[in-house]
Amino acid sequence: MSVSECAPQPVVTDPRPAPELPAGGARPQDVVVAPPTSGGEDEEDGKIKEEGELGEDEIGDHLSDLGTVTAAEHVYRSLSITQGLSPRGKSALCSYIYLQNLEVPFSKIKDLSCVSFVPHLITLDASHNDITNFFGFQPPRNLEEVNLSHNHMSEMKDLSAYPSLRRLNLDYNNFREIRGLQRCVSLTHLSLAHNRLYSTRGLNSLPLRDVSLKANQIQRVENMDCLRALQTLDLSYNRIQSLSGLQNLDYLGVINLEGNLVREIKEACHLHDLPLLRVLNLQENPVQDQPDYRLAVTFFLQRLTTLDQKEVTVEEKVSAMNKFDPPAEVVAAKDHMVHLMYHLMQPQVLLNSTLPGLDTPYPMLVLTGPQACGKRELAHKLCQHFADFFAYGTCHTTRSPYFGEVDGCDYHFASEEEFQRMTRMGKFIETIQYREHHYGLSWDAIEAAAQDGLACCVHMELEGVRSLKMSRLEPRYVLLVPTDLEAYACRLRQRGLYSHAQVQTAVARVALYVTVNRRQPGYFDNVIPCDDLREAYTMLSQVVRDYLGLDEQMAGKSTPATSAGDSLAAEKERDRDNRVFGNKVEARMVPQTTSTETAALQRRRQLAREAVAGQSAAAYTQLFSRSPVTAPGGARAVSPYQQEHRENSSPESRPSSGLSTLSLARASLEDMYDGPEPPGGLGQDPEQPADPTTTPDRSQLASRGSSSRPGADAKPILPPIPSGRRTSEP
Incomplete structure (x- = not known):
């Protein structure tokens, strides 16, 4: 249809009676006048003629949205036709110059030249036609929405004359490039799905909020960072391999990349800084075959709420964080579980550092700091000292080893293979990785100190x-913490062992120690500034003396007996003092217990008493039955009288099977029991039945010595309790 065929015709008022308006009337607007009709009611009214033409009579049946121009003149503003139009029908459209909404899909239209005579048009839907000319009509001044999808257009032209255009749908055409949109300053929604585009160029500085480039041949994202207002982007079913080019889109919240060629999880890093990204679709991409794909993407993009059309749960976010960047507490828990598992896989023996009493753990001192x-x-x-x-x-x-370090004294220097072998053999109680090196505290280091009856002193990092x-x-x-960071950095540089980056890292870690001490009161028992090592050692030695109670011991130390006749009594007195002092050292080396812990210890003592008395089978019997021959060595100091009695005991009186579980439990209970004797006749001969009416007192138990304990002459496996003095070999 040519332009001459669509010459403007006089506006005709609809002769049919106008429908009643709502109460209050309608506001006059720029609307089209109702089309002229024949006024007849013959049987062919509103039907398509045999030749397929749609005349003015039939068009009138598709009008809607009634409005008014004046009080006496009523018009329709919307025309929706879904049937084929003949030239006669297209010529009839020229009479409707005030149309605001025109819908002519599936009408076999080849051009839209008649739209030039509808200057007030706002919405145009000409999809599913045979149009080949891109915007082949004079621009209506208020045109906002255009749908030209499912046509045969192949080249985009300049749309500078359409400044009011907001929505443009050009799906299912043959466009190869984006062009002519530079001056569409109001365009917010653009759809070019199912075309032949090879690039995303041509969208310079447009206020687009929603862009669909689905099912094209785009291989990479280009020139998209200029779309500052972009919120939704559909790039599905293209050939994109990298997500580079999507940075700096601060308002982008939805990205659809389904059916592309993204292979690496690290491509998600390009989307990491998008603050509003919530929905991402990577279905049908090779990256889904990567191990831990979903957790990895969730870790890189922690703000996601939907991934691959599936909600991202809180559990997945926590699992992703624990796997790829776990908190320090999680790392410590995993490290402990690993070493405990490997340790339990080895043959179990009673360690020297095993708890010597139910309420006394093995004493240790740990110095930590940067x-x-x-x-x-x-x-x-x-x-x-x-x-x-x-x-x-x-x-x-x-x-x-650094210059001056001695193997076996400062550290045990091991290769990576040897370190891993020791880990798998359960040799370590804790390990950490600092930078690229591993550090670990072995059980042997603690056992060497415990075997000598000493507390173990170690140093380590916060991990x-x-x-x-x-x-x-x-x-x-x-905690040893520097307070003067400049002096601390200078000290590191003077050692000549660290690079500039390592010095900066070490200085930055000081804040980590300070933060832990501030946020977790009681995490460290003492905090000592270490700017001056002399002053730091003075403070540290005083802290240790307070732990050990050495000042109290010196103040209350009595004069030793000088009489030869009182030597045995003096020896017994020293033996009693050693036991009391040993218990005091252990109590001071162990952190103060809370009321809950005290109640738990009391329950444990009660269970131990019931187990010894035979009233209940407690778990403590398993501990004592691990070794066939054992004794409460170190549980109390051995007096000369007891030692002499052991040496004079005949081999016939010694049992061949070692100390029984019940006997050992009785001996241990004697050491820790400080109230009335437990029921059940602890002091009686194991071969004789217990008399519930008689209970031996502590003096009777002491007078029997070690002869009442089968296997008391065997070499003890448990170490002496660290009593504050180096013990000799038994």
Whole structure:
């Protein structure tokens, strides 16, 4: 249809009676006048003629949206036709110059030249036609929405004359590039799905909020960072391999990349800084075959709520965080579980550091602080000064020794393979990885100190402290922290062992220790500034003396007996003092217990009494039955009288099977029981029945000595309780 065929015709008022208007009338608007009709009611009215033409009579049946121009003139503003139009019908459209909404889909239209004579048009739907000319009509001044999908257009032209255009749908055409949209300053929604586009160029600085480029041949994202207002982007079923080019889109919230060629999980890093991204679809991409794909994408994009059309749950977010960047507490828990598992896989023996009593853990002192803050030097000096109380626990490491370091004294230097082999053999109680090297505290280091009856003193980083707190050990933790960061950095540089980046990292870690101490009161038992190592050691030694109660001991120390006749009494008195002092050292080296812990310990004592009395089978019997021959060695000091009695005992009186579980439990209960004797006749001969009416007192038990304990002359496996003095070999 040519332009001459669509010459403007006089506006004709609809002769049919106008429908009644709503109460109050309608506001006059720029609307089209109702079309002229024949006024007849013959049987062919409203039907398509045999030749397929649609005349003015039939068009009138598709009008809607009644409005008014004046009080006496009524018009329709919307025309919706879904039937084929003949030239006669298209010529009839020229009479409707005030149309605002025109819908002519599936009408076999080849051009839209008649739209030039509808200057007030706002919405145009000409989809599913045979149109080949892109916007082949004069621009209506208020045109906002255009749907030209499912046509045969192949080239986009300049749309500078359409500044009011907001929505443009060009799906299912043959466009190869985007062009002519630079001056569409109001365009917010653009759809070019199912075309032949090879690039995303041509969208420069448009206020687009919704863009669909689905099912094209786009291989990479280009020139998209200029779309600052973009909120929804559909790039599904293209050939995109990288997500680079989607950065700096601060309002982008939905991305559909289904059916592309994204292969690497790391491509999600390009979307990491999008603050409003909530929905991402990567279905039918090779990246889904990667292990832990969903957790990895969830970790990189922690703000996601929907991934691959499936909601991202809280559990998935927590699992992703714990897997790829776990908190320090989770790392410590995993480390403890690994070492506990490997340790339990080995043959179980009774360790020297096993709890000597139900309420007394093995004493340890841990010095912690930032790298090269002086904790190792202070640990060595402390063990030399308090040699009767502490032994240095040498750790293992995979790094090379620094100048002046001695293997076996400062560290046990091991290769990476040897370190991993020791880990799998359950040799470590805790390990950490600092930078690219591993550090670990072995059970052998603790056992070496416990075998000598000494407390173990070690030094480690904060990660090691977290892991050690998961174990059964309950050390005292002393934090050594620099307060002058400039002096600390200068000290690191003077050592000449660290690069500039390593120095900066070490200085930055000081804040980590300070933050932990501030946010978790009581996490460290003491905090000592270490800017001056001399002052730091003075404070540390005083703290240790307070732990050990040495000042109280010196103040209350009595004059030793000088009489030869009182030597045995003096020896017994020293034996009693050693036991009391040993218990005091252990109590001071163990952190103060809370009321809940005290109640738990009381319940444990009660269960132990019931187990010894035969009233209930407690779990403590399993501990004592691990070794066939054992004794409560170190549970109390051995007096000369008892030693002499053991030496004079005949071989015939010694049992061949070792100490029984019940006998050992009785002996242990004697050490920890400080109230009335438990029922059941603890002091009676094991072969004789117990008399419930008689209960031996503590003096009777002491007078019997070690002869009443079968296997008392055997070499003890349990170490002596660290009593504050180095013990000799039995």
